[in-house]
Amino acid sequence: MPSSTKRVFRGALASSLSVALCAVMSSLIVTSLHADAPRSKSATGTPPNILVIVLDDIGMDQLAFPPFGWNAMPEAPSMPVLAEIATHSVSFRNFWATPECSPSRAAMLTGRQSFRTGVVTAIVDPMLPISQLHPSEVTVPKLLREAGYISGMLGKYHMGGGVDNTPPGYGFQAPFTTLGVDFYDGYWDLPPSVDTTIGGQAATGTYDCGGIGGFTVRGAACFPDGRCIENVNPYHAMAMGAMPLLKRDGTLAATCAEGVCGNINFEELNAYYVWQRTLCALGAVTRPELPQREYLTSFISRRSVEWIDNARATGKPWIAFSTHSSAHTPIQTPPPGLTGPAVTDVPCSLAGVGYRQQFKLMVESLDRSIGDMLIGLNLASRVNGVFELGDLAAANTMLVIVNDNGTYGFDVLFPFDPTRAKQTVYETGVRSACMIAGARVVDPGRTVDEVVSITDLFGLFCETAGVDWTAVETPTRRLDCKPMMPYLTNAKQGPIREFDFAMYKQGSFVVGSVGPCILGTTMIDGLITSPSLCEANGGCWAGGSDRTPYPNTNYCDIATTDPSNAIYPCGGTNYCMLPPDMQDQCPQGSTWVSPPSLVSYAVRHGLWKLVVQQLPNCLEPNDCNLRLYQLKPQVAPYEPGIEGDDGTEGVWDPLADAMPTEAQAEYDLLKIQLINTILSQPNSLSDGNLDGVVDGADIAGVFSEWGSMGFWDATQDGIVDGDDLACVLNAWGEDPFPIADVPTCLLVNDPVLVHEYTFDKNYNDSVGTDVVAQPLGGMLVDGAYVFGANQGLIVAVDGLDLSDFTIEFEIELNATQFAASKLLDFSNRTLDRGFYRGPSGAVFQILPPLTPMSDATLPIGVPITVGLARNGDTKLLSATINGAVQWIVPDPLGLAIPPSNGVITFFADDAVTNYVETCSGSVNWIRISSDSAK
Secondary structure: OOOOHHHHHHHHHHHHHHHHHHHHHHHHHHHHOOOOOOOEEEEOEEOEEEEEEEEOOOHHOOOOOOOOOOOOOOOOOOOOHHHHHHHOOEEEEEEEOOHHHHHHHHHHHHHHOOHHHOOOOOOOOOHHHHHHHOOOOOOOOHHOOOOEEEEEEEOOOOOOOHHHHHHOOOOOOOHHHHHHHOOEEEEEOOOOOOOOOOOOOOOOOOOOOOOOOOOOOOEEOOOOOOOOOEEOOHHHHHHHHOEEEEOOOOOOOOHHOOOOOHHHHOOEEEOOEEOOOEEEOOOOOEEEOOOOEEEEHHHHHHHHHHHHHHHHHHOOOOEEEEEEOOOOOOOOOOOOHHHHHHHOOOOOOOOOOOOHHHHHHHHHHHHHHHHHHHHHOOOOOEEEOOOEEEOEEEEEEEEEEEOOOOOOOOOOOOOOOHHOOOOOOOHHHEEEEEEEEEEOOOOEEEOOOOEEOOOOHHHHHHHOOOOOOOOOOOOOOOOHHHHHHOHHHOOOOOOOOOOOOEEOOOOOOOOOOOOOEEOOOOOEEEEEEEOHHHHOOOOEEEOOOOOHHHHOOOOOHHHOOOOOOOOOOOOEEEEEOOOOOOHHHHOOOOEEOOOOEEEEEEEEOOOOEEEEEEEHHHHHHOEEEEEEEEEEOOOOOOOOOOOOOOOHOOOOOOOOOOHHHHHHHHHHHHHHHHHHHHHOOOOOOOOOOOOOOEEEEHHHHHHHHOOOOOOOOOOOOOOOHHHHHHHHHHHOEEEOOOOOOOOOOHHHOOOOEEEEEOOOOOOOOOOOOOOEEEEEEEOOOOEEEEEEOOEEEEEEEEOOOOOOOEEEEEEEEEEEEEEEEEEEEEEEEEEEEEEEEOOOOOOEOOOOOOOOEEEOOOOOOOOEEEEEEEEEEOOEEEEEOEEEEEEEEOOOOOOOOOOOEEEEEEOOOOOHHHOOEEEEEEEEEEEEEEEOOO
């Protein structure tokens, strides 16, 4: 049998099997649900059904209808369905999602921010399990099952990986085993790339929309079973599962006789029209051999109606998540059935205005499809072509419309900022639409301008179902959710949430499996897995190879401080890879590339907002940025209350600018809130079950995943083995606090120099005090204090309040005498606390406890600047080597404060322990600074 005939035959068979499979699995789930125990009831009677519709990448900038109306741009999409829903809703205008899709979905379903769930960025294979939703999470479907609810998710999952990148049972089974929904049917993560060849009939790159022509275009089209029809719009044909038929010259065939259906590759994926389907019911997974041939948006709406109808038949309350991919990239022309005459033949590539026009069409088609879904559920109608929402309260149904993050930068509309869009923690990147209508809503058609987080939806769903969501919080499983129901039931409800929080962080991969991608003038690290994925998002691949392991894995692999060697050519553009403070030295005609944010945080209090960005470490010491913003009140249409640019009113660099009293107070408040939030989550890569302690259960976990990728992959090398077992044994006990996630610039203070010793001639304090350092047997040699075993240096601190201190010294060690050699000692007559160099050369503190270790070593025979500091405002203790932070731990009780009636001993212990734990070497200078002692 010819291969083309095999493709046609298999396509027809798969199409039939897909329909049959869908019916069987739907029947299976309904039969199972009928067998469940009778549903529970809330105090008010039957709990409401809940329909959650999730939009993708349709940020606040796109909403031109009341009560949002942030723009009147001609490019703004028309959304009559959402506009009608808004008139019957409580609309939240200061609703924060996260910068990307996966973290928002996880936050909504767990009530926890991304730094707790580990889902910190958009999940793409081969991202490690640490970046995927963990099966131990307590989710909405799991909790609502206890209240008699049945649950389904139709559409985009995007919280897990495939079977090759997860432990057994947690790949495509994840909707059941991890999330806990009873039924899942849809597209797993992101739509595939556009097929520019129309099923192999044209050269690559010929049709950048994956289809042909505008609304009036007609031609022939072939189905997988070999049928051919004529006089059909190519996009309409694709929506029906067919493919446009091309002539030999690559143009559209008008008749079936002008082409050969057997030449078409029906297995080729094509963005929203041809994609891989995944079904999961009761843990049984099916992924049809051939792809689903149906416009994805239409599929999600259709399957949502079908699942809800089946759920209704059980007589049980239900919660349905209709999770759309539109209008996420790739941008592609929708079918005329959803756009009408608006379907266009403008390009889908980033060049020109076609990209934005196509995005607009996708948004409008999604709006139409949502309307069709609600009508199919008898929750709405169209009267003379006008969509009208029905009485949801009478139908005992709560409708939630929520968007997952800001718009992709290329599509952002004025007055929002395209350079601070999706993937950033700025308002354009995180402020999203949220509208709630129907059951439990009092006085619909009003707005809420108080700050609300996507984590709050977790509590709302639970409370709607009569479930006590507060009971699931434990000391090791913190919730970030705040009550949201009062906004629905009380039109006069004041602010509930004092602070809001957002975070973006790179995901975790095996080294070499991701590469840098230049998007516009910014480099993206830690996300892009292939040149094709980079190009599909409008970027230029800078990985240095088309295959893994990629030679270039991040910004630092390409960046330089040499202007003569700063050009990186890519895609016909000369990119300049100098750091930000040297961009004015870029060669003429080159395009400067800004570095990526490894981690970005934002915290907001009223109209005040702090944004912190941790940049690549090759930019040290300029690898951390701080900005404080005073946002303006929102006034439609052209004042949405977003961040200003540097140098404008209401923008400060707290480390460099003199700030008004109110701004300084808000900065101090936001800084402490952000630090405390980050440090509130215990963290250990060895704690694979996330129960807050590394113990025997984690050893069992290591063996259960042995030889595969798993949650106990502490070394993050893609396989659970003996190295990970060693990590578990070394981390035994309660989880430490995070040691590397607090951005370094949050710890910066400007303490006053209290003592300084330079050892040029004597031991006098160069600051001018009468505190003379006391040598313990060492000597001055060529401007350095040289010390040996049991020899050190003592500085008295009698009477000084060192609750806020920085101690720095430049030391060159020659040898160490014991497993741990003390570098600093704080002591009086009863206390003995020290700061050590461990046997590997890493520094650690024992003030107490005996953790954490630093990643960098303190080598023998090399001059190194070592620092230990305590920030009096944040009560954080940190260690540095050559200015790079090694660890940070909270010290709320002041255990690390040098006693005011004692001494600081350098390089040798004191009489309390008879001068043991020593090292030898030389020190060039010592500085003790303090803000509290000035």
